[in-house]
């Protein structure tokens with residue numbers, strides 16, 4: 541099976557421990573527990589070039605920088621006999637700021653270093669980020685507007701209004717992503733928010749009441765005016781940046797004619813195998829880039845290339 545990034549099979553989430561208050565209290569003070577900080581939606585790293593490591597605090601450093609403890613800790617689970625807890629390092633914390641400066645800590649997007657991190661760290665950082673984003677955007681009950689409080693190791697938020705008491709759970713938004721092919725060419729496009737020169741597979745969020753196949757057909761028709769057939773599931777890729785689950789598909793176009801909706805995407809072309817390998821296309825000045833290595837878009841393209849090579 542293709543192992544997706546940010547979803548290591550080495551980690552155990554221990555959903556069964558989330559209700560055990562005593563256990564959670566104990567590991568919060570255990571010198572072996574590893575605490576993973578999120579800092580303004582980003583992560584902390586140390587090192588250079590390909591030698592980048594994720595910063596994990598031990599209990600003594602945590603106590604030094606956050607003497608009042610963590611608000612809303614996230615019990616992430618265990619790996620290699622260590623327990624992991626995610627938490628938010630507030631940028632108002634001057635002790636933490638000082639520590640970051642003094643230790644040459646890099647604050648950056650996980651996706652920049654994800655592929656070079658070890659699998660377990662990458663997965664726990666991604667989980668921390670996704671959970672932290674959800675916690676921050678669910679401070680208040682969506683039903684009655686009262687404050688929510690954190691329960692079950694951070695995986696449930698419960699409304700404080702006793703007349704309401706609604707439990708809120710972390711959400712993941714499904715999105716389809718698809719490599720469209722026609723004979724020996726594939727369709728890639730770019731959105732205005734992509735890094736310069738990058739062309740990728742088409743993608744879009746699934747709407748309520750829609751099957752994955754319908755979402756795929758709709759998105760492709762909307763974005764490039766192409767009708768598709770022979771939709772085949774490939775793999776999934778958690779993408780908690782901040783809250784997506786990418787569901788990868790291959791599909792075939794009925795024709796190569798494009799009718800691009802420029803409100804949705806900036807550009808799209810059909811690419812031959814040679815063009816994909818040389819990263820050059822007659823309609824794109826200065827060549828193009830493929831999606832980042834940790835993305836399912838790249839895996840769709842690479843898989844297609846390998847099959848045609």
Ligand SMILES: [Zn+2]
Pocket residue numbers: 681682683684685686699700701704705706
């Ligand atoms: Zn409520």
